[in-house]
Amino acid sequence: MPTRDDEFDPDDNFAHATGHDFDEGDAEHEGDLEVLAWQWLLRINPGDEEAATQQFQAYRELLGDDDDAEAVRDALERVTDWRASFRIDETERTTLIDAIETLAERFRVDIDWGVEDPTDAVALAGASTGALIEAAYDQLRVAGYTLWTWDTGDDTVAGVLAPRDDDEAMRVLGNALGLDLRPGAG
Known part of the structure; x- marks a missing residue:
């Protein structure tokens, strides 16, 4: 050992x-x-x-x-943090987009957020954090990755990306580490 x-x-x-x-x-x-x-x-x-x-x-x-x-x-x-994971205040939608895009760039995955300018807070005012995470999750799955999030116990959203082939291992590891991992849940 x-x-x-x-x-x-x-x-x-x-x-x-x-x-x-x-x-x-x-x-x-x-x-x-x-x-x-x-x-x-x-x-x-x-x-x-x-x-x-x-x-x-x-x-x-x-x-x-x-x-x-x-x-x-x-x-x-x-x-x-910001290398392989993120934890962002759930009201900071532009920062959430930036964090997920930063992680997705490692895999050469571009995310279509469904808004003309994903850096414009006004344009994102109508988009919920959950909807943004779901959009990223769906596109990452197609590219072979899973966006995982977990309950932080506060007003933040935290997550990581991992290969889709590792879904079961991520569930086991998350559970063993005390994280209530959920795929793409906002």
Whole structure:
């Protein structure tokens, strides 16, 4: 089992840590939160193991010795914000569009928001956050990706993009990390 002092080897994907696929409740086992964090980062940075590795190192430094589930979620959110995730006030529609477009650009996916100028707050006044997320979700699915969101407990909306082929793994990882993931829900 790797420890924080062990040299991190991104090629092993922590496969030796548990020797099995993750099921609900796995996060309760010692060290599994680190494994889950790494698997999460791999999936939200598809094809970019270097970015996942950088975020994982930043996550380890930020987390320190605090390994409770809430601290893990907070650390993951901080190290991935606007790189592989977003958390935006739900009333800030232009910022939400900018965040999703920034993440979608990594996969060369352009989103049609259904308004002439998606940077114009006045033009977006009639569009709900949920409708914008749904529009992005639908177009990302066609391109092979899923937009995931979760309840933040406040007036923000948070989310990530991951390959559509990883939908089941994202559900399991989200659950194990304590995130109530929903595909494309605003």
